[in-house]
Amino acid sequence: MSDRTPEHTFSDLVAGYVTAYDRDRSIVDLRTSDGRNLRMTITETTSAEFLRNLGDPYLDASxxxxxxxRPGRYLYAHGIFYPGRGEESFMVRRLLFLxxxxxxxxxxxxxxxxxxLGELARFYRRAQFGTKNPVDYADYRTILRLGGDKSDHHVQETDTISRLVYGMASAYMLTGDEDFLGVAERGTEYLRRHMRFVDRDEDVTYWYHGVDVRDGVESKLFTSDFDDDYDAIAMYEQIYALVGPTQTYRVTGDPRISTDIESTLRLFKNFFHDEQRGGYFSHIDPILLSPDHESLGHNKSRKNWNSVGDHAPAYLINLFLATGDKRHADMLEETFDLIVEHFPEDGSPFVQERFHADWTPDRTWRWQQDSAVVGHNLKIAWNLMRMNAIRPKKEYVELAEKLGRSMPEVGSDQWRGGWYDVVERTLREGETAHRFVWHDRKAWWQQEQAILAYLLLAGNTGDEGFLRHAREASSFYNAFFLDHDEGGVYFNVLADGTPYLLGNERLKGSHSMSMYHASELAFLSTVYGRLLLHGEPLTLWFKPRPDGFPDRVLRVAPDALPPGRVRLDWVEIDDRPCSDFDPVAMTVNLADATGDVVVRAHLSPVED
Known part of the structure; x- marks a missing residue:
């Protein structure tokens, strides 16, 4: 029997597990993720294909x-519901096998x-710089059209360059392709020369919102040009200015990057940090560097998820991985303790995301009001588990698992697959589902948060339910977000997986999209999948400089992973075996290196 009876003809997507197939009648019984049943009819014109990766050819399965x-198989079925046909009302037009x-x-x-990840890196390299070698970041443009063509928008935004740099550095770590590292290093240098402002009086570094480049003339944009943050110094923009350089620092140990990061951290501590009540303000005034000036308007004396929690995924965990510095672990611990203390709300499946200075929830801020960004809840669950690997606390695990168990029902599409965008936090009277704030579209970055959250939850706990959610989220992303025609990934898809190609959401490069989320997903899905879930080894590449890393120790842990689960098996330096490494700490001694060297680090899961 079907749990959905149509009253009019409409097309839809269904995701589920095959429970039975009657070949003679061409009838398939399917069970969705939340246990609903559907009977489908296969017709003479039904087509079928296998899931394919970026760069792979179409593979027909018709x-x-x-x-x-076969029973137990998870699949996607596009089809048409016809009224008046009872339980056989869904006629399948296309099947996608995983x-x-x-x-x-x-x-x-x-x-x-x-x-x-390699395909993503080649797409963005080609779109931004063509075949130039070395690349010239004067050619960089924030806005990229669907096929990677550049627009005539001339503002080079700091954060989008930094996100591209992150992707390229990550691609080098996973593939060893020197071209990707060259793009990352040139981008980092461009950020330092054109987007950085060193305030020697205050001994801090700021990062410009961007640079307007016209006819070879640069105009610096000191404050944000984005509507939500206009004419202020936004914490999240300063945070994401560090995402690319920090990942590059993990590879090279360039001391100039370290200096920039430390100087920016002083900016955070001296002007954004709330010394009395903890946490970080979301904005400061550009003149007085104050978080409570009237000029900030709706951003006056505010804190939010981005200003408090986004340090961890953007740069701070990676900085700790590169340095092992206790100060960075202390900062991480402070932010996650505050999240555990202030973000949950009794009786709600969602966290609170915006606050006044005294941590009173702010439910009237501009577009957010009293709504929940589904991806932020998932991002918190994911990063709590990472933090638990650095400084274990039961409170971190409890909140992560609570979010992991509550989010599918309120934030995912359990009929079609995939994860929604923004929903109302509070149920309306008589309703059992949280309303969408704007639409039922699904954004690429929110799928990333779901995949990584459930992969890491599954890898830490062994819970089959978490693994199922990870697989279902990975299935939807790989099935519907990869652009096999133009390259890259789509920004948004409709509920049924059809690409949404209107306005800013048709772009491959924008204020909101560069290479960061898609590359982070590919990098960490490799790490979590191989090392925590599938018992497979992983090789990473590094290229430390002779003046890199002050203690001359290269730290090669790919992420904050559960202690004792992964070891460093072997190391090669410039293709020669190296024995001077610590398999448990996953460190390599570089004291004898007198020039740039290529380090290959081979990691393996520890068998129980």
Whole structure:
């Protein structure tokens, strides 16, 4: 029996697990993620295909449908509901299979995510710089059209360059492609020369919102030009200015990057940090460097998820991985303790995301009001588990698991698959589902947060439910966000997975999108999948400078992983075996290196 009876003809997508297939009647019974049942009819015109990665050719499966429709298989079915046909009302037009047999998922193949990251890096390199070598960041443009063509928008935003740099540095770590590292290093240098302002009086560094480049003339944009943050210094823009340089620092140890990061951290401590009540203000006035000046308007004396929590995923965990510095672990601990203390609300499945200075929830701020960004809840769960690997606390795990268990029902599409954007935090009287604030579209970055949250929850706990959510989220992302025609990934798709290609959401580069989330997803899905879930080794590349890392120790842990789960098996320096490493701490001694060296670090999961 079907749990959905149509009253009019409409097309839709259904995601679920095959429970039965009657070949003679061409009837398939499907069970959705939340246990609803649907009976589908296969027709003579039903087509089928296998999931494919970026850069892979189309692989037709239409001739094998009878053999592939086996109980237990998770799949996607596009079709049309017809009224008046009872339980056989859904006529399937297209099937998407995720693997060769039940329980198989193509994205769990050994090299899937690494290949995807390489394709992403080649797309953005080609779109921004063509075939130039070395690349010239004077050519960089924030706005990229669907196919990667540049617009005539001339503002080079600091954060989007930094996000591109992150992606390129990550691609080098996973593939060893020197071209990607060259793009990352040139981008980092461009940020230092054109987007950085060193205030020697205050001994801090600021990062410009961007630079307007016209006819070879640069105009610096000191304060944000984005509507939510206009004419203020926004904490999240300063945070994301560090995302690319920090990832590059992990690879090279460039001391100039370290100096910039430390100087920016002094900016955060001296002017954004609330010394009395803890946490970081979201904005400061550009003249007086004050968080409570009237000029800030709706951003006066405010704190939010981005200003408090985004330090961790953007740069701070990676900085700690690169340095092992206790100060950075202390800062991480402070922010996550504050999240555990102030963000949850009794009786609500969602966290609170915006606050006044005294941590009173702010439910009237501009577009957010009393709504929940689904991806922020997932991002908190993911990063709490990372923080628990650095300084374990039961409160971190409890909140992460609580969010992991509550989010699917209130934030995911359990009929079609995928994760929604922004929903109302409070149920209206008589309703059982949280209303969408604007639409039911699904954004690429929110899928990333779901995938990483559930991969890490599953990798830490062994919970099959978390693993199922990770696989379902990975399935939807790989099925509907990869642009096989133009390259890169789509910003948004409709509820049924159709790309949404209007306005800013048709772009591959914008204020909101560069290379960061898609590359972070590919990098960390490789790390979590291989090392925590599938028992597979992982090789990473580094290229430390002779003056890199003050203690001359290269730290190669790929992420904040559960202690004792991963070890460093072998190391090569310039293709020669190296024995001077610590397998447990995952460190390599570089004291004897007198020039740039290429380090290959081979990591393996520790068997129970």
């Amino acid at each position: 001739a094998h449908v009878d053999d592939l429709l 693997g060769r047999k039940p329980g198989d998922f193509n994205f769990e193949e050994h090299g899937w995510w690494a290949r995807q």
